[in-house]
Amino acid sequence: MPTSLAPPADATFVALLEAVPDAMVCIAADGRVVLVNAEAERLFGYKREELIGQPVEILVPEGSRAGYLAGFLADPRHRPMGADGPFAGRRHDASTFPAEISLSAIDTGAGIMVTAAIRDITAQLRLGELEHSSQSLDSFIYSVSHDLRAPLRALSGYSGALLEDYGESLGEEGREYAERIVAASEQMARLIDYLVQVSRISRAELHLEPVDIGEEAARIAAELQSGEPDRSARFVIARPVLALADRRLIRTVLENLLGNAWKFTSGRDDTTIEFGTAPGGDASVCYYVRDNGVGFDPQYSGKLFQPFQRLHPAHDFPGTGTGLATVRQIVELHGGRTWAEGAVGAGATFCFTLDGKESA
């Protein structure tokens, strides 16, 4: 039960005070604390008997907001939360925290009493800073990637020119070195492209619309087949498969998954690649791409979706190791999740959902 000097608080008022989620401090006209709730004890680190009767100044850093209470008493209109700008609160251990307060005057009959609701806004401020720094990180990545391309063009350019203009006199070993510089600079260009893509996707606004992703998958399958008409492959694509998704981004997801399936079945003459749906667990439905290709060691399945991770040597299956990381980024942006199942030599199944993450 709150202890009070004066005025005596009735039970309803005290119960109300305790029910408020903010820290509540009631102050008499002489500036002394008369009543506090449990949240105020917790926030300021005092026991209530240590606060009652003390001047309210012990709750603010020395010298801050001097005369604020007097100013309020001279014009006791209600001040809503945050209206008078940020305050600093001072805890028992003398540490401080950013706060917003709201003030109301209550005429108790025995004089004016001021009730102050105090809210710690450390978390909100931190969140704002995080959002801001994530935005500036994105634009930083964008501009750095842009600036990195110029020296890279010189690397690729001069090593290429060296090969073309002086290849003869370089000798075989010299030419190989120059070719390695060319290849490495091209690899770096792809990595930079990936960085730009990540920052662009993370800044992208989702334009959700009903998309027949079965139809998108069929179109991508046809493109893969026409790119290598000599390969015999069977595509089994469920249609229609309607989903609420960003058309452009979901196409990128399917391009990566089907492209991978196509790539990792390249040694087979009985390639089968499936796209379909299955019960989704926590989500309404799960979409999958399954192939009968080289598969992967399931103990590394967690690494598959990390950028620049490759489970197969680049000379067997070329690529930057960024496709599945892009898939995961886009799927998570939609509120879904990704996972993979497979075994060495037994094909792979890549699954994703587009909802259910929040409800999980």
Add this chain to the structure above:
Amino acid sequence: VTTPTILLVEDNPDDEALTLRAFKRSNIRNEIAVVRDGAEALTYLFPDDGDTPCPALILLDLNLPKIGGLEVLRRMRADARTALIPVVVLTSSKLEEDILDSYRNGANAYVRKPVKFSDFTQTVNALGVFWLLMNEPVPSHEPEVGIEIGHS
């Protein structure tokens, strides 16, 4: 008859060297004048002695010291002497606003500099072939007054 000049506006010496090499490789024999910032470009196009050279093609980088590429383009288009010279913006930016601003200010083409050496060489080669051989240049003796518009 002198072959018309190409004006390359480029501040990066590596891009300059690689562009010049690619032109040489493409057997494009036109004289290539190089200026290294926007202010130099304007001095070249609008010299104090008044005689404006008339390059057959301008390759214009956007991100330039002193005066940027877009401002150079704006001032060129505002002046009758340079209003019609073909300008190809050649830059590493693929920002949508840069592309739009370039076209809005009268660029004839917008080309991104490829990072890959072979693509870069091919791109410069294609630009040279298109703008100097295939494209019909602006007539050099353009009627200065009394242009008739329309064919009623």
